[in-house]
Amino acid sequence: EKMQVFGRMGIPGPGPHFLFGNLLSFFRKSFYIKYQEWYREYGKTFGYFEGPTAVLVTTNLELLHEVFVKQFKKFHARKVFPVQVDPDRDENVHMFFARGERWRRLRSIINPAFSTTKMRNMTPMINTRIDHLMEVVDTYGRNRDDFDVYDVFQRLTMDTIAQCGLGLENSSLKNPDDCWLKHSRKVITDTTKRPLLFLLGFIFPKFHELWITIYKLLGYLSFNPVFWLEKMVKEIVDRRKDSQETKVDLLHLMLNSEYDPATGIEELDATDKVVRKRLLTTEELTAQSLLFLLAGYETTSTTLAYIFYEMAVNPEVQAKLQEEIDRYFPDQADNPSYEAIQRMEYLDMVWCETLRKCPLASTVVARECMENCTIEGVKLTKGMLIHANVWALHYNAELWGEDPDQFVPERFTAERKKMRNPMAWMPFGSGPRTCVGLRLAQLQGKMAMIRLFKKYTVVPSEKLSIPLKYVEGATIIPKDGVSIRVIRRNIDASR
């Protein structure tokens, strides 16, 4: 009966199995590939089932705009995964999983942490980390060695977020065996495996607590990097609470808005007027810090790796980018200013086009319908998931013009951007729940690009797989890394 819902709505889609729904379709195929296949077969909007849960997938821009932006109040929740905290009842819930009032409270505390002023203040800190990156790349450059640029960027973004997020000084660029890096890497690669526990969780979401208990028990039997990171983050939070240190990091901002649940969430003044509401608990704070670490490290390094792949295989685009960098920084680019970075147009076009070609976090661009409603003539029911079909959108020739498989930054000129519906480009999601860290990602990514392309030209190594092979987990990452070589500009050119 429940599985008739799409039929009744007149929405096409693959026939579901009574127990698995359509989950078995994803056993050998990634979500992002299957979604594109189904798009070709069923069109703009189709429905399928993850166990008993109905999922509506769409490239309908008006529908997406209503769900993600205009009627967000009815769609404030994300998809709940089978082995995750309970977003309403558990203590240690972070912003990514929170919903309703709790999400609003967490988000309003965190938003200012990524303001333009905060980003400008973080620029020197990020630049110091890029100094270390340059030292590593210089070694490869001197010897003309192949290297995996994905590995180097993971080390950069780990060091940056560890410092900007938690105030940690350790450097995985200087020490590749750094434990934070090692365990965070494992968290991400583990998500590319599809354990039985997850399948069971999707089929029987009602037994949520059982799956969590099993997950925790398994952690005692074999090492779980998430638990290690959680413990370490908690120690840092406790230490910082006692020390009263002030640092320019996200943890400092969050510590200043912490509250004791026993005293209630609102602070009142003498006349019982609420004076402060933007507060969060220690459990939320710890969960949030861990989220920053993983979200901040993974996505930015992968984006940078894809940019370097594209520049290696599109030398004419790389030359244009270098031309712009030389125009802004004729002598050296060792300390690019925040303002100059914001003004560089071609740099931004390359960044945007890379994320169009590989919207690596597409699997999370979804919302849960929180009440029955009709939108754009589609009757949506409570509990249904609405998923943006991001890859199908990003490869739609009607929206993007010339062959979408090609890397063409000119798709993002100001004029063409103005003509296009903003919902056509969704690498960071959209609406009030859009990626909170996108300014930091962009700033760090662009600073690394400016400094590296000022000094070096990137070429493919013999080991580089062209086209790149992807593997999907929580995000879509390069399967075998991104192997390149760098050639010193000017000096080598004049030889």
Ligand code: HEM
């Ligand atoms: C290029 C890099 C990045 C990409 C492609 C990316 C992508 C995304 C996407 C697609 C979402 C879901 C948005 C939605 O549902 O509408 C998201 C959410 C989020 N991202 Fe990012 N992200 C990046 C970098 C970062 C960084 C650097 C941080 C933090 C330091 C971060 C923290 C978060 C958080 C906390 C959320 C949850 C927001 C909420 O639910 O309110 N991300 N990101």
